[in-house]
Amino acid sequence: MNVFVTGGAGYIGSHCVKRLLAAAHQVTVYDSLIHGHRQAVDPRATFVHADLADREKLPGVLAFGGFDAVMHFAAFLNVGESVEKPLLYYRNNVANTINLLEGMQRARISRLVFSGTCAVYGVPERLPITEDLPKRPISPYGTSKLTVEWLLRDSAKAWGLGSVSLRYFNAAGAAADGSIGEDHRPEIHLIPVLLEVALGKRESVDVFGTDYPTPDGSCVRDYIHVEDLADAHLLALELLTPGQAEAYNVGTGRGYSVLEVLAAARAVTGHPIPQRLAARRPGDPPVLYADPDRIKQRLGWKPRYTELSDMIASAWRWRQAHPGGYGSE
């Protein structure tokens, strides 16, 4: 297929681009580079440096690109920032997705794989989280992603869009070949923050909340390797049902506490990684982990990485080779 990839210069998008190319698909990346990195884009992909807000450029590229499908990663994803600047988040995550869908409808592109998130569930009423649990996001970020799921559902009915929303849990790790990795600026994700401490770029890591109703008092999350996410995207693209909006959880189904992740990172890096105990952050659910059964049954997906230490080790290899991230060796 000829695939249009928004946000393909970002962390998860760039790994999916490599996976698409490995499966002999043709790829065009469309990214504003507001957060992504040009170096993360595989040179075999066509690169368009533009914003989804550009209502002249975007429809033109879609109309004349001959695309069979779209993978939509471009979004803002800092939960805390979304609380402070909700309009920015709705503008980029919702309004710009409407621009994309309008362009797709006009260009008659009717396959889409969308970056969803476990944040649509808010504080789940049961664990593990199944797809049918109530969607009660507790941040503008989560609400913006749920709104896009509604746009996809309504577009299926109105003009036959076939879509898959992949509700990722916490993405982690880096490409096995060491070519690309995670470099968010500012970095807000736990594992890369721990690795920055191990590299001497930060003094310590803050553990937000030590009085949660969990075995060790810290938050529990489900970590999913970015290459397993890439596999899920490929399967979703190839197996999506035309004219239907589907949604799948993508996680391993196992939760690790923040303190367990810290211990694993200390073991992988051999660095003491000092910690500071801090207050809970508003809007952090105590425990999130997936029931990934639906994607396993329906798409035949299976994670290759199930051990947290393997995920951290792959991230560590990339970070050691690129201590300053992209653009600085």
Ligand SMILES: NC(=O)c1ccc[n+]([C@@H]2O[C@H](COP(=O)([O-])OP(=O)(O)OC[C@H]3O[C@@H](n4cnc5c(N)ncnc54)[C@H](O)[C@@H]3O)[C@@H](O)[C@H]2O)c1
């Ligand atoms: N990282 C995670 O753990 C995680 C978890 C759940 C869901 N997600 C979702 O996955 C997607 C990718 O996340 P990521 O971690 O790779 O983030 P990222 O910031 O590394 O990648 C997003 C990319 O989109 C681009 N972009 C943003 N707005 C744009 C716009 N208006 N026009 C063009 N390009 C634009 C950025 O430049 C960046 O390259 C996001 O939609 C995010 O909400 C991520």
